[in-house]
Amino acid sequence: xxxxxxxxEPDPVIEVYKKDVDMTLIDENLKLxxxxxxxxxxxxQELIEELRRATREATNDRL
Amino acid sequence: xxxYKNLLxxxxxxxxxxxxxxxxxxxxxxxxxxxxxLDVVYGRSSSNIKRxxxxxxxxxxxxxxxxxxxxxxFDEKTVTNGLNFTLITNLGPLDLLGEITGGxxxxxxxxxxxxxxxxxxxxxxxxxxxxxxxxRAAGRPKDLESIAELEKIMERANPTK
Numbered sequence: 001x002x003x004x005x006x007x008x009e010p011d012p013v014i015e016v017y018k019k020d021v022d023m024t025l026i027d028e029n030l031k032l033x034x035x036x037x038x039x040x041x042x043x044x045q046e047l048i049e050e051l052r053r054a055t056r057e058a059t060n061d062r063l
Numbered sequence: 064x065x066x067y068k069n070l071l072x073x074x075x076x077x078x079x080x081x082x083x084x085x086x087x088x089x090x091x092x093x094x095x096x097x098x099x100x101l102d103v104v105y106g107r108s109s110s111n112i113k114r115x116x117x118x119x120x121x122x123x124x125x126x127x128x129x130x131x132x133x134x135x136x137f138d139e140k141t142v143t144n145g146l147n148f149t150l151i152t153n154l155g156p157l158d159l160l161g162e163i164t165g166g167x168x169x170x171x172x173x174x175x176x177x178x179x180x181x182x183x184x185x186x187x188x189x190x191x192x193x194x195x196x197x198x199r200a201a202g203r204p205k206d207l208e209s210i211a212e213l214e215k216i217m218e219r220a221n222p223t224k
Binding site: 006008011013014017020021025028035038040042048 | 064065068087090091095180181190193196210212214215
């Protein structure tokens with residue numbers, strides 16, 4: 001693992017974007033293990049799929 | 064929906080050499096953003112391509128977004144003659160990358176990867192700093208928010224950087 005040798009120079013455009021990063025969400029994620037973070041992603045995907053399905057059905061019902 | 068667990072399990076159990084990159088790697092590092100596909104950089108040796116094809120063939124890989132009926136066959140010849148493939152499988156979308164901008168090949172990325180155990184399997188995940196470099200090098204406007212988030216995560220871990 002050689003990552004510690006990589007230096008990331010500040011980029012002015014990215015610095016602007018950093019101001020809008022919600023660190024409260026990130027801090028919650030950093031409390032989790034890698035596996036817990038991925039499991040959370042799966043749960044979110046399931047929610048998204050279910051919402052898409054429900055929205056499709058509701059939209060079709062109106063047509 | 065992507066069944067990351069089973070896709071990764073197939074690759075690992077099949078002895079495929081690969082590094083997880085992209086959105087899943089970002090989530091693993093703490094990103095709060097969501098993603099819908101699995102991106103992996105795979106080794107281009109003929110033996111690894113053979114293992115890759117054998118591992119993934121049961122999932123019926125097909126070119127994502129392509130019309131049905133194209134003469135696409137996921138076999139060693141196709142993978143050898145190509146490089147990067149955006150696929151749909153029975154387990155969800157999968158991007159197989161022979162090389163990535165700013166990161167290069169599997170062999171070039173491996174020294175910058177972390178070995179993690181997830182779902183009882185051991186796989187390589189691209190390290191945070193290298194992931195940032197690769198996303199910067201890709202130069203895609205859609206990555207700007209993601210890069211900003213990853214850099215904030217890096218700053219949390221290393222306040223002096």
